[in-house]
Amino acid sequence: ARRGYPEAVFCAGKTPEQVGRIAAAVRERPDVTTLFTRADDQHAAAVLAALPDAAHDPDAGLLAWPPAPPDPTGGLVVVLAAGTSDLPVAREAHLTARYLGRESELVVDVGVAGLHRVLARVDLLRRARVVVVAAGMDGALPSVVAGLTSAPVVGLPTSVGYGAAFGGIAALLTMLNACAPGVSVVNIDNGYGAGHLAAQIAAPQDGVPS
Amino acid sequence: ARRGYPEAVFCAGKTPEQVGRIAAAVRERPDVTTLFTRADDQHAAAVLAALPDAAHDPDAGLLAWPPAPPDPTGGLVVVLAAGTSDLPVAREAHLTARYLGRESELVVDVGVAGLHRVLARVDLLRRARVVVVAAGMDGALPSVVAGLTSAPVVGLPTSVGYGAAFGGIAALLTMLNACAPGVSVVNIDNGYGAGHLAAQIAAPQDGVPS
Amino acid sequence: ARRGYPEAVFCAGKTPEQVGRIAAAVRERPDVTTLFTRADDQHAAAVLAALPDAAHDPDAGLLAWPPAPPDPTGGLVVVLAAGTSDLPVAREAHLTARYLGRESELVVDVGVAGLHRVLARVDLLRRARVVVVAAGMDGALPSVVAGLTSAPVVGLPTSVGYGAAFGGIAALLTMLNACAPGVSVVNIDNGYGAGHLAAQIAAPQDGVPS
Amino acid sequence: ARRGYPEAVFCAGKTPEQVGRIAAAVRERPDVTTLFTRADDQHAAAVLAALPDAAHDPDAGLLAWPPAPPDPTGGLVVVLAAGTSDLPVAREAHLTARYLGRESELVVDVGVAGLHRVLARVDLLRRARVVVVAAGMDGALPSVVAGLTSAPVVGLPTSVGYGAAFGGIAALLTMLNACAPGVSVVNIDNGYGAGHLAAQIAAPQDGVPS
Amino acid sequence: ARRGYPEAVFCAGKTPEQVGRIAAAVRERPDVTTLFTRADDQHAAAVLAALPDAAHDPDAGLLAWPPAPPDPTGGLVVVLAAGTSDLPVAREAHLTARYLGRESELVVDVGVAGLHRVLARVDLLRRARVVVVAAGMDGALPSVVAGLTSAPVVGLPTSVGYGAAFGGIAALLTMLNACAPGVSVVNIDNGYGAGHLAAQIAAPQDGVPS
Amino acid sequence: ARRGYPEAVFCAGKTPEQVGRIAAAVRERPDVTTLFTRADDQHAAAVLAALPDAAHDPDAGLLAWPPAPPDPTGGLVVVLAAGTSDLPVAREAHLTARYLGRESELVVDVGVAGLHRVLARVDLLRRARVVVVAAGMDGALPSVVAGLTSAPVVGLPTSVGYGAAFGGIAALLTMLNACAPGVSVVNIDNGYGAGHLAAQIAAPQDGVPS
Amino acid sequence: ARRGYPEAVFCAGKTPEQVGRIAAAVRERPDVTTLFTRADDQHAAAVLAALPDAAHDPDAGLLAWPPAPPDPTGGLVVVLAAGTSDLPVAREAHLTARYLGRESELVVDVGVAGLHRVLARVDLLRRARVVVVAAGMDGALPSVVAGLTSAPVVGLPTSVGYGAAFGGIAALLTMLNACAPGVSVVNIDNGYGAGHLAAQIAAPQDGVPS
Amino acid sequence: ARRGYPEAVFCAGKTPEQVGRIAAAVRERPDVTTLFTRADDQHAAAVLAALPDAAHDPDAGLLAWPPAPPDPTGGLVVVLAAGTSDLPVAREAHLTARYLGRESELVVDVGVAGLHRVLARVDLLRRARVVVVAAGMDGALPSVVAGLTSAPVVGLPTSVGYGAAFGGIAALLTMLNACAPGVSVVNIDNGYGAGHLAAQIAAPQDGVPS
Ligand SMILES: Nc1ncnc2c1ncn2[C@@H]1O[C@H](COP(=O)(O)O)[C@@H](O)[C@H]1O
Ligand SMILES: Nc1ncnc2c1ncn2[C@@H]1O[C@H](COP(=O)(O)O)[C@@H](O)[C@H]1O
Ligand SMILES: Nc1ncnc2c1ncn2[C@@H]1O[C@H](COP(=O)(O)O)[C@@H](O)[C@H]1O
Ligand SMILES: Nc1ncnc2c1ncn2[C@@H]1O[C@H](COP(=O)(O)O)[C@@H](O)[C@H]1O
Ligand SMILES: [Mg+2]
Ligand SMILES: [Mg+2]
Ligand SMILES: [Mg+2]
Ligand SMILES: [Mg+2]
Ligand SMILES: [Mg+2]
Ligand SMILES: [Mg+2]
Ligand SMILES: [Mg+2]
Ligand SMILES: [Mg+2]
Known part of the structure; x- marks a missing residue:
């Protein structure tokens, strides 16, 4: 694996056959964790045919x-999802961080329209080494979270919404303009990227693979 | 005045001479309030030359x-400004509502990065018949406010910010996608429009001029 | 229900199973009205399986x-639809206002290309406490309506149109730039949001739930 | 002149010296009308130095x-300006049509927010062979006018407005999506183009130069 | 029919049943021509069930x-299609002009990449009272045609192309910026609008219905 | 200071007088570091009048x-600037990280057009706890750097460039789509935000202020 | 064939029947090579029915x-594909160049995240008369390649990616802003255009057909 | 000079002092040609102070x-400018090609609105090894030129135009969608890039520096 982290296979845009061939090759390298991301049901079937004991989160x-x-090392990665529709992307981030070797907690349905749900999580936020915040529509949650913690916040805009949500652009712009410092942003729906980055940020101070 | 409200003269794009001529004509109609909006120093001088006792908020x-x-009638118009830079636009909304006959309160520096400042104002928010929320950059404040009150919220995006704030587009999109119901939006920096609308919303139930 | 209004379940993006589970839970809370919005035929079937006597507007x-x-309280909510294609969104606004406790009238096919149809409705417009105007394509109707009434106008851009209509963006921009004051705008196709806001604006002066 | 119409010199982006040199050359061709468009004060001075008796509309x-x-031939070109700020562009259209040989009438301040002002002009509209409609902000006027006349309408979007007017894009889109048939559109602020086209449309049926 | 022209029923977005009901009503008004535009196979079947002798261009x-x-009156409407893919939209313009009472000729495959094909048509272009030019991709043909004729040119951008053609936006922008005067533009793929406008431009000088 | 970090005063959009007043107030709080960002010459003079011994990087x-x-604690913050024009923004990031308590190194002119200059810095990159990469135009450098190190990369797009650089949008999009994992992005020209975030990422594992 | 190069038939948007008719006509002209581009399975079947021995790259x-x-003449055309998903477009470029008479080599999976794979190809790059570089997502590869060779680089952005990749716009902008000189760009996914252009650039100095 | 070509110093965004310092350093390397691009009057004065005999094209x-x-080697570089306003950018391309060692001819005012002017140059076009075509507004000229020659065409969009020209975006899109093959595009106003690329394309087959 490049630089000590798992390999990732991006399944979207590949045929199940192509993914199946990669999975068969992976079987030869049990020392490296391999992640198959953006796998639909057919991709999953192809992977499981080659690697029947693979873990699968549909x-x-x-x-x-x-x-x-x-086994987890380094700091805690907290992943927040503003709404239930943001959950798939948030889970992708959460599991990626977990497979990259971090402890990770996932909390759902903490949108800014119900502030008490965010405020109820302040203790958890303050234990985090890094917080990933997945939100679509107005994408306002990272601004609020960044004001509540001194940990770095990874804004993860999702394509949830319609009309002027523009497939996640509105949320992306909101996060780029977060009025609290300490927020950076990854691509729309890029749960893998957010989880990977969070794992790097929360990596143990020494022993970072290069 | 059309429909019982003041006349408004939009000064931007008019020469001081043109504005001066309008002001001179206005002198003949003391029964109708006239507002001069977006007036720079030269516009103001031209108005004050014709109407020396005009009220002026630079x-x-x-x-x-x-x-x-x-004298105020109807309900209370609360105007919130997320940051000091949003103040000019917020004042335009506040004064417009006031000159259209409403009681109005203006509160500044209640951005979502410091939630306690918003939460400290919940009592005021709950007394409002309508809340105007001026915010630039991430434009996240209306989402939070709408979650705290059952009054209608008028989102007033401002051009405050730089880069991906795109002169207020980011804030505009955020507000259009507010995850709490009860938010509508006016044009970027349109303090006059927000104040006018707020005055209409908070108008006394009877006696609305038509 | 938060702040005295019905709960709303946004079905788009949820599976019929998920919606069905929510409907089953709703059965336990007959004291609160629940709205299921953006429900397609399968969502509707799932809701009706759990709540056979639910009202359904396909x-x-x-x-x-x-x-x-x-029973209606407060002022009258008038909903205008510029063309027949805007009707589904307009109905969503109309019914939402109705379920939030307002009297509401819905008028269709009053586009600006046939001004006489708009002018024939001036009496109704002047009885309204708030007017919701649904329009796609050029989105010009709210400008015309705002010039005919002193009630606040909620612009509801729809995705009706093609080419440079850009899925409702053209109508949205038109409404944000309405040359008559008193117009604000909600997200494209957001009939629920427009109806909710209209109900808040037309709420009885006292007794607003907080 | 190409195809029997005047030559036009677009001054914007040329130095006064360049424009002056062209004006001097024009003196040699009194049989062809030459228009200098988008001329600021310095351009005008340079033209007038070479052609002291030139007509000038600042x-x-x-x-x-x-x-x-x-002397006018062909049909009548009516030019409408929605507001006073649209006047410079509307005059450019009006004068261009006039110098291309058409009778032309210019009417100002007939925005859709005051429908009575438009309706008061229906007789004039119905005498027109073609109507040019200049409007900024919401650009809604051409839709209304096209519903009132069977003459072709040339939409002339202007850059009047701010914020989400986007320098005329909002008005341009509105006009492209006009819900009444019979509207076409020229570039933002392109008064010369609108006037030229109108003169071509209203040209006498025979004797069109080729 | 409004103002003496045919009625048009825009089928896209209507169900076959809705269109069938309109067609049945149309049967009662044989004195007015009715056009059904954007009709797919199912829409057409519904129309033909009610109006078996209707003309149909699939x-x-x-x-x-x-x-x-x-019977044709007024001037000649020439419709050019840059490529074969632009043909459906060009035919819609051509037939609309024909049903609105104009003589019309349709010429295909005259793109600017093969100038000789355009130049071979100069005689036809010079006989036209108005030229509709349908083009996608670079949308360059109207600029070339406008340089070859003194008739007004209606630019009809089509959604033909991919990538940076942006569904017709590239062609639309090209036409709005045509470097020859005398070009105006309708919405992307709006063959009906282009044909309607062309029929209005080429209408006989007298007897225009109002 | 909120959460143990310095206060920042954003000078752009404030008058020198306003900034001077803030600086005078700051004098009362020597226990907290205050940063004045985006200060032009006049802002700087106003600050230095109140705080003559302030450090100033023009x-x-x-x-x-x-x-x-x-005194620095935590890990090393490396800041790379692709070209000399990116230097002001890169210095803002570098100094912010330094004043937030991190060791920081700044390297200039390592654009991807001269790969050897990047490759010559691999040792430094591998010592970094976090790398900030400032780049305008194509914004390609973060992708390359992320492939060379396992540290998190903060992409800092700058407005350097012209034409289709769109004031930094091109660079922003490039970075959001970085083909190597481990890159997140802040707003265009937001050196302060990048430096602040980098300081948070490189903070010592314990003793993070909350 | 126009100007001595093969004819190309763009199948997308044509029916299999239309393509089949063209293929039948092609059989009469064996002296000219004909390419059928963007052919799906049904298009291919239609072509092969008329031309059973046609070469086919699905x-x-x-x-x-x-x-x-x-037989190849002129210089070498090297085609690089940043990732496997860019392969179809890269193959289209490669085969087009080959059928236009050039020697061509295709190299896959040389993205900038793994610089060693690019650097391993420097010898090949330096033998090229022109390099086509296909890349999606961040589109950063052409900048790197242009820094390694003095041959002209044809940037071929692909629609590979999601979210802020905007269907290839991000890659397109990156390439237009390449910080190394010597890069030009064709439309997104336009493998045919890139291959055609490369063949023209690498054409033998004499004997270029006109 | 990298790879045997001149060095280029991009003056825009540098102070005259910075440019002057670079010019002084250049004096030490008379064996390499250095170009100073985008130099305004002050930049030029600073360069000429250090290098009094430098060639200067204001x-x-x-x-x-x-x-x-x-002395020129390789093939002929023809540069066409659609209009006089495109001349500065076209000259930048022309001179860059000349200083990179190619013969180059520059032709002005050959816009598509006057086809005869283009057609009068066909002989020159057919002698070219590569053609650079500078055009703003509709950017239609490269499509026409590519249809007239088998040489590769470098589209050079300029920011000439207003309104929907969007500072060169309209021309850029037109060129990316050129309906004739053999066109590629550089950044808006990037005369240096176009000339550099043209010189690379027209380089002598052997002896290309690496
Ligand atoms: N600040 C403002 N923003 C937007 N519209 C305004 C503003 N001030 C006045 N208006 C509107 O512009 C109209 C007056 O425009 P004018 O006749 O150009 O002065 C008024 O009727 C208002 O509706
Ligand atoms: N293809 C078309 N594109 C744009 N507008 C159309 C089209 N066909 C009909 N229309 C317009 O749409 C109106 C009818 O719309 P509807 O009542 O929804 O059928 C007609 O009066 C026309 O003005
Ligand atoms: N250069 C900068 N860019 C973006 N945000 C900044 C910058 N400098 C300061 N800030 C933020 O702006 C806030 C201060 O804004 P203000 O109260 O208007 O001075 C600080 O808390 C920072 O979070
Ligand atoms: N007019 C220009 N447009 C775009 N890039 C340029 C221009 N002039 C020079 N360059 C590039 O910018 C580099 C020099 O940038 P700098 O070191 O900032 O002077 C050169 O190597 C060129 O590749
Ligand atoms: Mg924070
Ligand atoms: Mg609320
Ligand atoms: Mg009104
Ligand atoms: Mg009409
Ligand atoms: Mg013409
Ligand atoms: Mg890395
Ligand atoms: Mg190179
Ligand atoms: Mg060619």
């Missing part, structure tokens, strides 16, 4: 092999 | 004649 | 339970 | 030489 | 009843 | 008081 | 008849 | 030292 569209995530 | 770029606002 | 994609709307 | 930024427009 | 998605176009 | 438009940065 | 969606490419 | 904003261009 909501997140993610498979992992070997199935057991590493 | 920050808001607004002049009014006759200078005294009407 | 055009608007809306279900309500308990089925009877409350 | 508001429209237009000069013409020889100064007398031709 | 390529253009157009039906007309009564089926015979009026 | 290129970065930054002032700090008290002038001495804290 | 990945590239390309058929050629007569099937044998000409 | 229109193109270009200086070169040593002043004499190399």
Whole structure:
């Protein structure tokens, strides 16, 4: 694996056959964790045919092999999802961080329209080494969270919404303009990227693979 | 005045001479309040030459004649400004509502990065018949406010910010996608429009002029 | 229900199973009205399986339970649809206002290309406490209506049109730039939001729930 | 002149010296009318130095030489300006049509927010062979006018407005999506183009130069 | 029919049942020509069930009843299509002009990449009272045509192309910026609008219906 | 200071007088570091009048008081600038990280057009706890850097460039789509935000202020 | 064939029947190579029914008849694909160049995230007369390649990616802003255009057909 | 010079002092040609102070030292400018090609609105090894030129135009969608890039520096 982290296979745009061939090759390298991301049902079937004991999270569209995530090191990665519709992307981030070796907690339905639900989580936020915040529509949650914690916040805009949500652009722009410092942003729906980055940020100070 | 409300003269794009001529004509109609909006220093001088006792708020770029606002009727208009830079636009909304006959309160520096400042105002928000929320950059404040009150919220995006704020587009999109119901939006920096609308919403139930 | 208004379940993006589970839970809370919005045929079937006596408007994609709307209080909500294609969104606004406790009238096919149809409705417009105007394509109707009434106008841009209509963006921009004051705008096709806001604006002066 | 119409010199982006040199050359061709468009004060001075008897309309930024427009032939060109700020562009259209040989009438301040002002002009509209409609902000006027006349309507969007007017894009889109048939559109602020096209449309049936 | 022209029924977005009901009503008004535009196979079947002798052009998605176009009056409408893919939209323009009472000629495959094909048509272009030019991709043909004729040119951008053609936006912008005067533009793929406008431009000088 | 970090005063959009007043108030709080960002020459003079010993970096438009940065703790923040024109923004990031308590190194002119200059810095990159990469135009450098290190990369798009650089949008999009994982992005030209975030990422594992 | 190069038939948007008719006509002209581009399975079947010995590359969606490419003349065309998903478009470019008479080499999976893979190809790059670089997502590869060779680089942005990749716009903008000189760009996914252009650039100095 | 070509110093965004310092350093390397691009009057003065015999073209904003261009080798570079306003950018391309060692001819005012002017140049076009076509507004000229020659065409969009020209975006899109093959595009107003690329394309087959 490049730089000590798992390999990731991006399944969207590949045929199940192509993904199946990659999965067969992966079987030869049990020392490296491989993640299959954006896997639909057919991709998953192809992976499981080659790697029957792979871990599979259908909501997140993610498979992992070997199935057991590493023992966690480094700091805590907290993943917040503003609404239930943001959950698949948030799970992708959460599981990626977990398979990259971090402890991770996932909390759902903490949108800014119900502030008490955010405020109820302040203790958790303050234990985090990094917080990933998935939100679509107005994308306002990272601004609020960044004001409540000194940990870095990874804004994860989702394509949830319609009309002037423009497939996640509105949320993306909101997060780029967050009025509290300490927020950076990844691509729309890029749960894998957010989880990967969070794992890097929360990596143990020493022993970072290069 | 059309439909019982003041006349408004939009000064931007008019020469001081043109505005001066309008002001001279206004002198003949003391029964109708006239607002001069988006007036820079030269516009203001031209108005004051013709109407020396006009009220003038340089920050808001607004002049009014006759200078005294009407006695307030109807409900309370609360205007929130997320940051100090949003103040000129917020004042334009506040004064417009006041000259259209409403009681109005203006509160500044209640951005979502410091939630306690918003939460400290919940009592005021709950007394409002309508809340105007001026915010630039991430434009996240209306979402939070709408979650705290059952009054209608008028989102007033401002051009405050830089880069991907795109002169207020980011804030505009955020507000259009507010995840709490009860938010509608006016044009970027349109303090006059927000104040006018708020005055209409908070108008006394009977006696609305048509 | 938050702040005294019905709960709304946004069905788009949820599976019929998920919606069905929510409907089953709703059965336990007959004291609160629940609206299911953006429900397609399968969502509707799932809701009706759990709540057989729910009211269902297939055009608007809306279900309500308990089925009877409350007795109306407050002012009149008038909803205009520029063309027949704007009708589903307009109905969603109309029914939402009705279930939030307002009297509401819906008028269709009053586009600006046939001014006489608009002018024939001036009496109705002047009885309204608030007017919701649904229009796609050029989105010009709210400008015309705002010039005919002193009630606040909620612009509801629809995605009706093609080419440079850009899925409702053209109508949205038109409404944001309405040359008559008193217009604000909600997201494209957001009939629920427009109806909710209209109900808040037309709420009885006292007794607003907080 | 190409195809029997006047030559036009677009001054914007040329130095006064360049424009002056062209004006000197024009003196040699008194048989062809030459228009200088988008001429600021310095351009105008340079033209007038070479052609002292040129006609000059500073508001429209237009000069013409020889100064007398031709006797009108063909049909009537009506030019409407929605607001006073649209006047410079509307005058450019009006004068261009006039110098291309058409009778032309210019009417100002007939925005859709005051429908009675439009309706008061229906007789004039019905005498027109073609109507040019200049409007900024919401650009809604052409839709209304096209519903009132069977003459072709040339939509002339202007850059009047701010915020989400986007320098005329909002008005341009509105006009492209006009819900009444019979509207076409030229570039933002392109008064010369609108006037030229109108003159072509209203040209006498025979004797069109080729 | 409003103002003496045929009625048009825009089928896209209507169900076959709705269109069938309109067609049945149309049967009662044989004195007015009715056009059904954007009709797919199912829409067409519904129309033909009610109006078995309606004229039907499947390529253009157009039906007309009564089926015979009026005897032509006024000037000639020439419709050019840059490529074969622009043909459906061009036919819609051509047939609309024909049913609105004009003589019309349609010429295909005259793109600017093969100038000789355009130049071979100069005689036809010079006989036209108005030229409709349908083009996608670079949308360059109207600029070339406008340089070859003194007739007004109606630019009809089509959604033909991919990538940076942006569904017709590239062609639309090209036409709005045509470097020859005398070009105006209608919405992307709006063959009906272009044909309607062309018929108005080429209408006989007298006897224009109002 | 909120959460243990310095206060920042954003000078752009404030008058020198306003900034001067803030600086005078700051004098009362020597225990908290205050940064003045986006300060032009006049802002700087106003700050220095009140705080004569403030540190001032004119290129970065930054002032700090008290002038001495804290002793560094935590990991190393490396800041790369693709070209000399990116230097002001990169210095803003570098100094912000330094005043928030991190060791920081700044390297200039390592654009991807000269890969050897990037490759010559691999050792430094691998010592970094976080890398900030400032780049305009194509914004390609973060993709390359992320492939060379396992540290998190903060993409800092700058407005350097012209034409289709769109004031930094091109660089912003490039970075959001970085083909190597481990990149997140802040707003265009937001050196302060990048430096603040980098300081948070490189904070010592314990003792993070909350 | 126009100007000595093969004819190309763009199948997308044509029915299999239309394509089949063209293929039948092509059989009469064996002296000219004809390429069928963007051919899906049904298009291919229609071509092969008329021209059974046509060469067919399903990945590239390309058929050629007569099937044998000409003997290569001129310089070497190197085609690089950043990732496997860019392969179909890259193959289209590669085969087009080959059928237009050039020697061509295709290299896959040389993205900037793994610089060693690019650097391993420097020898090949330096033998090229022109390099086509296909890349989606961040589109950063052409900038890197242009820094490694003095041959002209044809940037071929692909629609590979999601979210803020905007269907290839991000890659397109990156390439237009390449910080190394010597890069030009064709339309998104336009493998045919890139291959055609490359063949023209690498044409033998003499004997270019006109 | 990297890869045997001149060095280029991009003056825009540099102070005259910075440019002067670079010019002084350049004096030490008379064996390499250095170009100063985008130099305004002050930049030019600073360069000429250090290098008094530098060649200076104020229109193109270009200086070169040593002043004499190399003896031309390779093929002919033809540069076309659609209008006079495109001349500065076209001259930048022309001179860059000349200083990179190519023969180059520059032709102005050959816009598509006057086809005869283009057609009069066909002989020159057919002698070219590569054609650079500078055009703003509709950007239609490259499509026409590519249909007339088998040489590769470099589209050079300029920011000439207003309104929906969007500072060159309209021309850029037109060129990306050119309906004739053989066109690629550089950034808006990037005369240097176009000339550099043209020189690479027209380079002598052997002896290309690497
Ligand atoms: N600040 C403002 N923003 C938007 N519209 C305004 C503003 N001030 C006045 N208006 C509107 O512009 C109209 C007056 O425009 P004018 O006749 O150009 O002065 C008024 O009737 C208002 O509706
Ligand atoms: N293809 C078309 N494109 C744009 N507008 C159309 C089209 N066909 C009909 N229309 C317009 O749409 C109106 C009818 O719309 P509807 O009542 O929804 O059928 C007609 O009066 C026309 O003005
Ligand atoms: N250069 C900058 N860019 C973006 N945000 C900044 C910058 N400098 C300061 N800030 C933020 O703006 C806030 C201060 O804004 P203000 O109260 O208007 O001075 C600080 O808390 C920072 O979070
Ligand atoms: N007019 C220009 N437009 C775009 N890039 C340029 C221009 N002039 C020079 N360059 C590029 O910018 C680099 C020099 O940038 P700099 O070091 O900032 O002077 C050169 O290597 C060129 O590749
Ligand atoms: Mg924080
Ligand atoms: Mg609320
Ligand atoms: Mg009104
Ligand atoms: Mg009409
Ligand atoms: Mg013409
Ligand atoms: Mg990395
Ligand atoms: Mg190179
Ligand atoms: Mg060619």
